[in-house]
Amino acid sequence: MLLEADDVTMAFGSFRAVSGASLALDEGEIIGLIGPNGAGKSTFFNCLAGDMVPTGGRIVFAGADMTRASPEAHARAGIGRTFQVPTTFEDMTILENVMVGAFLRHPRRADAHEHARRIVEMTGLKDQAGQRARTLGTPGRKRLEIARVLATGPRLMLLDEALAGLTPAELQQAIALVRQIHATGVTLVIVEHIMEVIMTLTQRVLVFNQGHVIASGKPDAVVKETAVIEAYLGHGRRKRRP
């Protein structure tokens, strides 16, 4: 077992954004996390990545209790995450952004540079490598977020709507990239509203609603379940935050 999140709860005052959610992941899995806006998916990621300390429950990663560990300790342990709203370092170049990630396992600049160059090439950002991140549009930024995390050498990657807002062609490239990352042995959890991504990429799906995991299973089976259709697709047409 790579990750075991047990009965995780994240309460803001009396409001439970995540309520008793559990997730067990084996190394090499690629799973989807779906649910309507405000279901608690990003908050659950924040708990898994150490950005928030859950108010209840326990998170064990690779045999170590990470429940209260800092985000940087999570990164060191091998949990990498992207942010729903991109947080690229705007005044640094694309290559420098990726180097910040690469430095985690390559303290010497020359090694980090070499590693980052490989990642930039793999993620298709080579042509823009010398530009500042601020020159990228949202799709480029999302790609850079993936590249930066990948450079930290994670065992588990949490992608929070990293494929949202892409054109159909960009989406196909991004799906191919995620496949490629998965093929190198990285375990992935993907939060995504685009059903095409969930159906084509994931082996298993968890459905969140109002902080609870209300269903889980094979993608096609889960989507058919009525509870899911009511909770998710029923609200699916609501306007989404970027």
Add this chain to the structure above:
Amino acid sequence: MKTGTLVLAVALLAYPFVLYDHFYWDIGVGLLLAAISASAWNIVGGYAGQVSVGHAMFFGIGAYVPLLVFNLWQLPPIAGAPLAVALSLVLAVVIGLPTFRLRGHYFSMATIAVAELIRIFIGTWDFVGAAIGLQGPAVGRGWWDLTFRSELPYYYIFLVVLAVLLYVTRAVEKSRFGYYLRAIKAGERAARSLGVPVQQTKLKALLLSAVFTSIAGSLYSIKTGFIDPESGFGILISVQMVIVAALGGAGTLYGPLVGALILVPAQTATNTWFGGGGSGLTYILYGGIILVLARFEPGGLHELWQRLAPRLRRTPRAA
């Protein structure tokens, strides 16, 4: 870039001989001191984006301790400089540890408050001369007292210190530490998610910054042979570092030096033209610069140049 560095180095080396006069040497010494102080501030305030408005606390410690060891034990003032560095490091830890745990402007506010408290306290403490301050050796007992009648030796000593500081800064820029500082400035949350030990990195930056700011203070008091609460710990000392760095470009290698090259002569000029009321004018000058920078070019002259240079280069060909 390499040629630019060379031109700058030659210009600074040759300056006292091109403008061979005490008046210009004095400006040169002041300019170098401002450049050293602002470059030291720049490490934590510029690169890491942790804006200290109280760096006078390190400058003041650096300035007081050399004259204090002279007054207490008749030691050469320079012997107090390492002790001042040690004290500055302790103070940096005391301020950095609690505030760097928090986000936002707690660090900035803490630095202002602590610097002002120290200034007020020093002004009432007889042991360090209270409001009167301290005096260095009136006549040098040997070269080790570093009391030269001409500004020239000071000019070159200061220039060496500035060169060392810029060399260290360049090394920081190229290292993991430097990348981490810029990442922290750009976004702490993202930096942490990539494994950057944010609190520890900020503290390291503050320590390095405090060391050189303290040295700047020591250079100042050894040269002038006199220090009082205002010239050591005054708020203007802190604000000048921020403005000089911001004017040239905070978080860039030569930004603070460029800022000093412009601001120090400008300050001398306004003081000369408008007579003795210097300090009031200084406030107005600083206020004006803050307004202009905040409104038009927060990145300072460096950023302005980055935007204009490509256009200037293109124009002649197009014409």
